[in-house]
Amino acid sequence: MTHILLLQSSSNLASSVSRDLAASYVKAYTAAHPDATVTERDLLAQPVPHLGVDLFGGMFGKPEALTEAQKAALAVSDSLVDEIEAASLIVIGAPMYNFSIPSALKAWIDHVIRAGRTFRYTETGPQGLVHGKKAVLFLASGGVYSDGPYKPYDFQETYLRTILGFIGITDVTVVRAEGLAMGPEAATKAVADARARAAALDL
Numbered sequence: 001m002t003h004i005l006l007l008q009s010s011s012n013l014a015s016s017v018s019r020d021l022a023a024s025y026v027k028a029y030t031a032a033h034p035d036a037t038v039t040e041r042d043l044l045a046q047p048v049p050h051l052g053v054d055l056f057g058g059m060f061g062k063p064e065a066l067t068e069a070q071k072a073a074l075a076v077s078d079s080l081v082d083e084i085e086a087a088s089l090i091v092i093g094a095p096m097y098n099f100s101i102p103s104a105l106k107a108w109i110d111h112v113i114r115a116g117r118t119f120r121y122t123e124t125g126p127q128g129l130v131h132g133k134k135a136v137l138f139l140a141s142g143g144v145y146s147d148g149p150y151k152p153y154d155f156q157e158t159y160l161r162t163i164l165g166f167i168g169i170t171d172v173t174v175v176r177a178e179g180l181a182m183g184p185e186a187a188t189k190a191v192a193d194a195r196a197r198a199a200a201l202d203l
């Protein structure tokens, strides 16, 4: 049975392309797999705090010496990691903001990249501890970055693939709707192409 963790990160609640693509995919998936279950974490509706002093203290302090505030901050991080562990399929909707990902998503990442839980240090380097999961990323951007002169500006797909791979999630499928700011025709085609690609996914 598939358990999906759906993460939404666009600040645009009215007409976000990445939100719509990710939500539509999950809707179609659950229609085709009625036993699939979903946990939705909307990082704008339920923002994850920045990695603050209490979480830092909670992560790196001696467990027996943690303050109540540090324990509470760590509990938030623990519950977000639990959500990853419970999922077999992670679906992320993410816009490109300033060549990268939204800070709302980065705050979530800062909570779930945890030494000893999602990765560990070994004598040969860090090792991911999250195994057997797939991820599908629905990415939207005003320009085109998958190819062409702006490819080196892409810190969205490259970053998400890198950070997911770092904790062991290497089975990552990316569906991009690109060029959304390059005129109405290009935008319509980009969304239609992304929808077609999403519909053809067999996960």
Ligand SMILES: Cc1cc2nc3c(=O)[nH]c(=O)nc-3n(C[C@H](O)[C@H](O)[C@H](O)COP(=O)(O)O)c2cc1C
Binding pocket: 010, 011, 012, 015, 016, 017, 018, 019, 094, 095, 096, 097, 098, 099, 100, 140, 141, 142, 143, 144, 180, 181
């Ligand atoms: C704050 C902000 C920063 C953006 N930065 C970029 C950028 O660096 N490159 C780009 O191609 N588009 C950029 N865009 C355009 C968005 O990526 C584009 O509108 C996309 O559709 C947003 O995704 P969404 O529709 O899911 O919200 C930016 C938009 C906003 C609001």
